[in-house]
Amino acid sequence: MPDTNYSQLTGVYNEIRRVIIGKDEVIRQVLMAILAKGHILLEDIPGVGKTTLAVGLAKSLGLSYNRMQFTPDVMPSDLTGYHMYDKGLNEECFFEGALMCNLLLADEINRTSPKTQAALLEAMEESCVTVDAETIPLPDPFIVIATENPFGSAGTQKLPESQLDRFMIRTSIGYPELDDEISIMKKEQNLELHAILNAEDLAAMQIQVHAIEVDDSVYDYIARLAKATRNDAMIDQGISPRGSISLLSMAKACAYLNERNFCIPDDVKEVFSSVVAHRLIMKTGFAAETAINRILKDTPAPRAGRR
DSSP states (O other), X not given: OTTOOHHXXXXXXXXXXXXXXXXXXXXXXXXHHHHTTOOEEEEOOTTSSHHHHHHHHHHHHTXXXXXXXXXXXXXXXXXXXXXXEETTTTEEEEEEOTTSSSEEEEETGGGSOHHHHHHHHHHHHHSEEEETTEEEEOOSSOEEEEEEOSSOOTTOOOOOHHHHTTSSEEXXXXXXXXXXXXXXXXXXXXXXXXXXXXXXXXXXXXXXXXXXXXXXXXXXXXXXXXXXXXXXXXXXXXXXXXXXXXXXXXXXXXXXXXXXXXXXXHHHHHHHHHHHGGGOEEOTTOOHHHHHHHHHHHSOXXXXXXX
């Protein structure tokens, strides 16, 4: 692909693989979401590497990084920042919140109050925060990796479906295979990762991803897939137009990772489940993955390639 540093992106991928062993597909999905300027929800049990993945991404991409452990007493101002009078300076000063970084790990997002969740999700949507009527832009790029434990509901506040839609993808790392777990135990602890890119490099790549060519037949394919989620007998509520846009953005990022400057139907198929599953409201007794597999099978894909 012209005017890209794909070898650097491959370097980022390989760097993260040094600390996240045996989960190449998860790393690939998360990199796609970042390239597509999306936010990521990691739904997983403790101890499988969610924090390690976030730290690895921040270091290898050369991004500023904050981690916020969400608890019931975390306030919106802890995220957005606040103004406070400074006696020494004899003036009111702004104290930055955790959102003032390129990559925020929002750990256990479902353990904080709905008000704090809403402040985070608003910042994700608007790429800015409002503090005492002052609008403050967030750094560019700005990425949120939020985690939640799918098991146990004590002390948690479930994210509403309308807020889940703010995350471009939902994925999980899961348990390692036997050989991979042995490698993890043998691995050097606190392995130092190297910065392959910086924030400016990533922002430039995100612009290139946005410019990926898309044939009209691929637009049509995405629209037909979206319509199928709204008409499926297993599904109460299908994806919104925002979901269709996220699917398009992720498909472009998939094409970029495959070193193409044009999108094909296989790109859409590869990212469909991670983009769509958390946006569906299923009827009782039905699983999202079952409906997704049927929709992909029953919706004819075009032969579209480059225009």
